Amino acid sequence: MSQTKMITTKRVTSHEVAQQAGVSQSTVSRVFSRDTRLSKTTSERVMRVAGELGYKPNAIARSLSTQRTQIIGVVASYMTNPFFPVVLEAFTQRLHELGWRVLLFTAGKSNDVDVLLPDVLAYQVDGLIIVTATLSSQMTREVLQRGIPVVLFNRYAPGSGASAVSCANDEGGRMVADELVRAGHTRFAYITGRPDTSTNVDRQKGFLERLAELKVTDCLIEPGDFTYEAGFAAAQRLLTSSRPPDAIFCANDITALGALDAARKLKVSVPNELSVIGFDDIPMGQWAAYDLTTVRQPLEDMIEASIELLLERVENTDLASVLQFLPGTLVRRGSARLSP
């Protein structure tokens, strides 16, 4: 039942607040930028008037003036892999808490990240987080040249100048090899992710290297692409081959879920006849139908680290790029027969 029904669509500016409050526009601005040297009375009066008028400082104007948008560009895709939505949500949430906004871009089948970039840059983002897809190193250079720091999440590109935070994928692969061998498995297989990703390369490399160190040479490599369907198909091929594996390590969880369903379909008993291990620890791995043993990525820490690296470099463009690898942990569930 307020007296002042605002039907007007016109947006309130600091000038109007200033006029109503009987101060200069600069003062209004200072009130909202928390300038310290303000008398309490002025400050309170301005705040009151601003409240009545429904005034909010225009962030776009502020951005232009300060040369800082407080916007972070986030490029994310592959939302069908449950890992990424969780990552995206966490990034958005955390950045927002810290006072930053997220401009979201998705790199689809057709539009490469490189194609997206001019649009990202036009909005003067203060920093860039790439959650999926890779930036060509030339593009990375171009972005960095403009003083916009870049952090790659869950992938890395040494020498590109971009910082990166990733799980220690090779170690994770080694850990899995260790555990599977120790539990007495003898015939191994690895279902790959997309072969051009550091994630896949490192997991595979760590796994195979450790197997080799343990004198195991019997490991089939079956191509996949980080999807359920590919995992299902690959496992089906493996399990119907002349010499099926008794342990399958999958490039990621969603692939492992596909592999488990293939085993179920073929009536291969898990974990008695077959152990399946994934990588990520997505929520679905905990579902009763799967109970997936996996390498958990330290998501919270990775996100925290990414944001820290990025914001440091927003503050100080001269900082050198950093690659950071955080160790994963094995989560023992029912899909693999492991020693305790």
Add this chain to the structure above:
Amino acid sequence: MSQTKMITTKRVTSHEVAQQAGVSQSTVSRVFSRDTRLSKTTSERVMRVAGELGYKPNAIARSLSTQRTQIIGVVASYMTNPFFPVVLEAFTQRLHELGWRVLLFTAGKSNDVDVLLPDVLAYQVDGLIIVTATLSSQMTREVLQRGIPVVLFNRYAPGSGASAVSCANDEGGRMVADELVRAGHTRFAYITGRPDTSTNVDRQKGFLERLAELKVTDCLIEPGDFTYEAGFAAAQRLLTSSRPPDAIFCANDITALGALDAARKLKVSVPNELSVIGFDDIPMGQWAAYDLTTVRQPLEDMIEASIELLLERVENTDLASVLQFLPGTLVRRGSARLSP
């Protein structure tokens, strides 16, 4: 091996391009805003110089000047329900194609959408899409008052002034009732979603109403919350009760997957002893382990309609709000015993 190694971090402005090209800054601006009345030669020269200098118009400055940011605020949450990431990705992709940017906000457990809103507004978004969570009607009014149109996706709030696009959830519920009765089921159950959502209310209402019309009164209502875990628990309760249902309709797919896993655990044979039907048609429903019969939401059309409603109202703030309901379609898979 280009001669002009740009090490500078300073951003190029239209003034510099103008100077290099020997024209006024206005002309440079016109070239990039595709002003028609420009001589081809000037235009080309400016473009060439701009290219050499790596000039991109500053969208923030443009926004301030035009009073249009070309930014759409999107509020999305519940990324653990696979339905939403897909929606978010589609929205982002499509809006980008149409020349709009997406500022992403997530409403977490703690931060209500209402709390987020001042930050959304500060960035002068031209429109707002709410994919999850509901805006209080007071907040909706406030946003609309500022001339910012709002579209609710997959929920609606009549009288709030916000437009909305939703699946025809009641019809969907009716359709499921029809099919289940026709196939001879006799003991029904509905596992709910969160009770305060229009989505849940309408699906439940349609289902029960149609059952009543068909003279079926035997329908248990078991509370859930749109999650796998709730679906699992609810189905477990139902199936271990004294008079277990032979057909369960679930408020959404992820709930249905939980129900299916509960059935599997309890060795209830699907679809022989039990039919389970979901709502959404998320990718996982197609997985071999589930093969879920469900009501498919016409996602593409819903997104297209949402964007159209929104952009129309960005152009013309006076347009009245509209509620739009698009029919879902039954997707017959293996989790329900239905007549052909």
Add this chain to the structure above:
DNA sequence: CTGAAAGCGCTTACAG
């Protein structure tokens, strides 16, 4: 503690 004024990088009537 506060104000007047320049400036951020564009767009766009207004002239010519």
Add this chain to the structure above:
DNA sequence: CTGAAAGCGCTTACAG
């Protein structure tokens, strides 16, 4: 077809 200039709504040295 093009330029000079005002203006978008802020911030922030510079004075006082």
